[in-house]
Amino acid sequence: MRPQPWRLEIEHCTTFTYDPPARSSYNEVRMVPLTTVRQTTMSARVEITPNSRQYRYWDYWGTQVVAFDIPASHPQLEVRSVAVVDTGPAGGRGDAGWGALESMGSQMAEFLVPTPYTAWTPELVAVAEGLRTGGPVDTVEAVVEWVHSALQYQQGVTGVHTSAAEALDAGKGVCQDFAHIGVTLLRRLGIPARYVSGYLHPKPDPSIGEEMAGESHAWIEAWTGDWWESDPTNLVAVGTRHVVVGRGRDYADVTPVKGIYAGGGDDTMTTTVRITRTPRD
Amino acid sequence: MVGDVIDEYRLPAGVFDEMMDTGGRVRSQYHDVASVLAQMGDTDLIERSDRLASAFRDQGVTFDLDGEERPFPLDVVPRVFAAAEWAMVEEGLSQRVRALEAFLADVYGQGRILDAEVIPRRLVTSSPGFLRPAHGVDPPNGVRVHVAGIDIIRDEYGRLCVLEDNLRCPSGVSYVLANRRAMARVLPELFTGRSIGPVSDYPARLVAALRAAAPRGISDPTVVVLTPGVFNSAFYEHALLARLMGVELVEGRDLICRGSDLFVRTTDGEMPVHVVYRRIDDAFLDPLQFRPESVVGCPGIVNCARAGRVTIANAVGNGVADDKLVYSYVPDMIRFYLDEDPVLDNVETYRLIIESERERAMAAMPELVWKRVDGSGGKDLVIGPTTPATELVRLKAEVEADPRAWIAQRLVRFSTAPTWTGDGLNPRHVDLRPFAVNDGERVWVMPGGLTRVALSEGGLVVNSSQGGGSKDTWVVGGVVPTPAGRPPAALVERMQGPPMQRGPMSGGAQQQQQQ
Structure with a gap:
């Protein structure tokens, strides 16, 4: 039976504390979920404290960006994003063969070349060669399964700047690392691959109205005639539990909050995500 | 005689x-x-x-x-x-x-x-000058190349x-x-x-083109020249052009973005700025979009341009076209x-990403001129006939490793x-x-230009x-x-x-x- 669409309410709160206070700051937030074939963003707002004027645009990758500056001294910056999104099950995967992928090589070039996060090391190249099997769709599945088994999920071992190769060396990491290793291997095999940033509902079958601690999540998309999603961290079907915010080559293209501030002090960041399945009326 | x-x-x-x-x-x-x-x-x-x-x-x-x-x-x-x-x-x-x-x-x-x-798309997306933050920035009069050399x-x-x-x-x-x-x-x-x-009307032509590029609805725009500062090798030129155009010469620290508007700090307080003739490289222009450690730029200026409130001249991302x-x-x-x-x-130029052209160029290596695609000022320029064979061997390995990064030309x-x-x-x-100089109506070419001469014989x-x-x-x-x-x-x-x-x-x- 085809799963019913879900309606999810997501509240993503990020707080930066500056010591000493920042004199001014300039920021860009990528937290507004996309509307895609699989999901519809019903409403989305971003609240900034201290209050500041927001400028919105869609970037090169199609992600909605909220840009703002805070011209006065501030010890703290809070970004609160609230979105209501209807999510559906995964779509088709296409059936492109290796030849079709090769002929798309130039058009898909951005998703086939390494980046600093997804550089090809001899080890990753060797792993990739061992995973080629049957057609591209089968190969994507083999890669995702391999990544899931090669890395142990553990927070605190890797950081936002960790590359795929470094995470693989460590043998441990978080969703960002699973996704980076996945796209690195796929690209090496000639399969266009994107890094996806978004949210994951922690429960496969949540009851309506139950608020859960959720998480910022990352997974991947591969192109085999169609773009389709895989979740190497959890090895679960990507569907109603996953909310897409942005897609790019790697984490750097979809960073949820990036900014610079004047003041020269240190900053600490805390972040929480709450996610609730709500009734679709 | x-x-x-x-x-x-x-x-x-x-x-x-x-x-x-x-x-x-x-x-x-x-x-x-x-x-x-x-x-x-x-x-x-x-x-x-x-x-x-x-x-x-x-x-x-x-x-x-x-x-x-x-x-x-x-x-x-x-x-x-x-x-x-x-x-x-x-x-x-x-x-x-x-x-x-x-x-x-x-x-x-x-x-x-x-x-x-x-x-080929891959040629553009792999260009070091293709700057994705420039996507969607539409200059008011459509001009991105205000000045071309x-x-x-x-x-x-x-x-x-x-x-x-x-x-x-x-x-x-x-x-x-x-x-x-x-x-x-x-x-x-x-x-x-x-x-x-005559060459002396260049500054008047340039300032007219910059004013013509002002954001919509600004009838009397304020133009500034943005310089990295006195230690830049072209500072003399920045100062001269600002003086001849009758506009302020500013540094990044003089500018401030607020909302989507740009201001310059003056002794009379903050004044709005509409057109920035910048002589700072893209990488250093906006630390929010590019190199975050840049101290000569102005954070937020690219989004001011995206919002159509400020015109940056020349536009951000032009490097993809002079790759x-x-x-x-x-x-x-x-x-x-x-x-x-x-x-x-x-x-005549060899495209080294095409295998057959690369092979032909490699075979003729000592006769050709080799250039990095993003090089300028005569750096990373290898003139085959005057380069020792050992250097050429090293160059060959470099080109083979990254053929997109080089071109070869007939000497x-x-x-x-x-x-x-x-x-x-x-x-x-x-x-x-x-x-x-492109003012959006026509491209004006200064009669003459800069003839540079190699002073050594040959x-x-x-x-x-x-x-x-x-x-x-x-x-x-x-x-x-x-x-x-x-x-x-x-x-x-x-x-x-x-x-x-x-x-x-x-x-x-x-x-x-x-x-």
């Missing part, structure tokens, strides 16, 4: 000389200059040459080479173009700027030329060719202005009774966007012009950087950063120089690049002569 400097001028073999044809006759556009020089003795020329040098030192016209202030010597002999040939240069540059504007609007918008596969050389056959496009912060125009002033003071007899295309591999496709752009044939040819022994070398006039190789590197000098460059009434011949057909066929069915010398320019 036996024994004068013109009689003693000796042509080198196998190159085209700007002043003298192979029969030893002075070309008509040089007649006046040659006759004045012939009347001067060596002593007089030495003295004039010294006075030019001291005029430059007094004005502070120097070039910073590895932290050392060096003079940028001005030669006593101007480089002269005939007006009829210059009309062809103007047409060619204007056409090229229009095509490059269309290309930039396209790659930061719809990408039609990429969908049509006229230019498109380098031109004349090859062995007399054909003017484009060597490279400079669409980011092309520099050198201050030398053009300073050269003309110094020449008029030190060699006034050269100017007497002659009509020479030296993308350069090899400019003739294709001209056909695709304008449905015209190129007026000016490119120098053009570009034209020579008579140059005072202390003991007489001798032929020295020259190039030309003309300056084109030297082919003219960049000021490589110890070259310059010449005042004149456009005067006259006829087009007769071409010495056509490029051999074999050479043309070997190249994948733009077909050369229509050399400007055999087509357009001759027609102009007959008019």
